[in-house]
Amino acid sequence: MKFLSSLLVIVIVLIAFFDIRKTSVISHQSPVVIAEKDIDLPISQKPLLGSFMAKNSVPSRFLSDEIKGALGEGVVKGYRYRLKKINRLSKNLSKADLRSIFNYLSEDTTTTDDVYEEALRNDLIVTLLNQSKLPEELGAFMVEEFQDPSTSYIWKDYLIQHLQPYVIKKFVETVATQKVFNDSKALNKDEEMDLILETYLSAVSQATKGYAGTALIGLERIWHESKLIESDFMSEAIQLFFKQPSIDGLAWATALQIIKKIDSDFALKLAVRTLESDAPHNDVVIASCLNVYMKDLTRHQVDPVLKKYQDDPLFGLVIKNNLK
DSSP: OHHHHHHHHHHHHHHHHHHHHHHHHHHTOSSOOOSGGGOOOOOOSSOSTTTSOOOOOOOGGGSOHHHHHHTTOSSOOOHHHHHHHHHTOOSSOOHHHHHHHHHHHTSOOTTOOOHHHHHHHHHHHHHHHTSSSOOTTHHHHHHHHHHOTTSOHHHHHHHHHHHHHHHHIIIIIIHHTTOSSOSTTSOOHHHHHHHHHHHHHHHHHOTTSTHHHHHHHHHHHHHHHOSSSOHHHHHHHHHHHHTSSSOOHHHHHHHHHHHHHHOHHHHHHHHHHHHHOOSOOOHHHHHHHHHHHHTTSOOOTTOHHHHTTTTSHHHHHHHHHHHO
């Protein structure tokens, strides 16, 4: 009898143990992952900056060998090895591989000045842009990364550069074939374009940075290749740029070339005003103004504007090349 009582106690304990195990498994299931293709990699339901991209780690066993090599996982490999792996990545990456790229790109790089690392990150963005189906979160990701104060200067320049092909591919090419905006998780077209245009204006207003010029180039290409941007918006962006108290020389020269494409007469007036000014200007600014002033126009060496600069070794060379 004593033996049976002891046996009964053991059985009850075992039943309780397995009930606890069963309850524990059910309460922690996400859903159950059966195969790579069934992985549910959620993103935030709120399409807002700072909350759109939720960083969800992906177990290494679900990643392809190709993506592991591209991201340098496990073994430290050099630039050439990883670049080769990145260039060979599929145009139809799995959800797990895509998520791992987003996670990798969102890592803080402010503590490093590795130009090779930044170049590899740039190539990974190109990989995302070249996917057969454009990752729906890519636009919001680039916007978030650019607006993040911890993002490095070089990475910001790359991001603002790639916003333009993203916009053309998603809002012009892809929409034309009706392959986008069918997913409930996707941002509304107008909402996403608003975020992107706000990001462009943010970049343009940072006129002391070279990527302000990159932003103006992107805006001009979008304006030229599509009807997504009105001429008034281009004018607003250019005015915002020139209103800044301090402007990067290269960005200034870029802005002048953009203006020349939109309104050549105004570009000429701006160039003349700058060349005639006694205020100190960056050499790149003066050279770009001389090019605009002399382009497609017959100028003589006794021209009063040119006379001011023809004895300078650098500007004299610019004038000489344009007089040929």
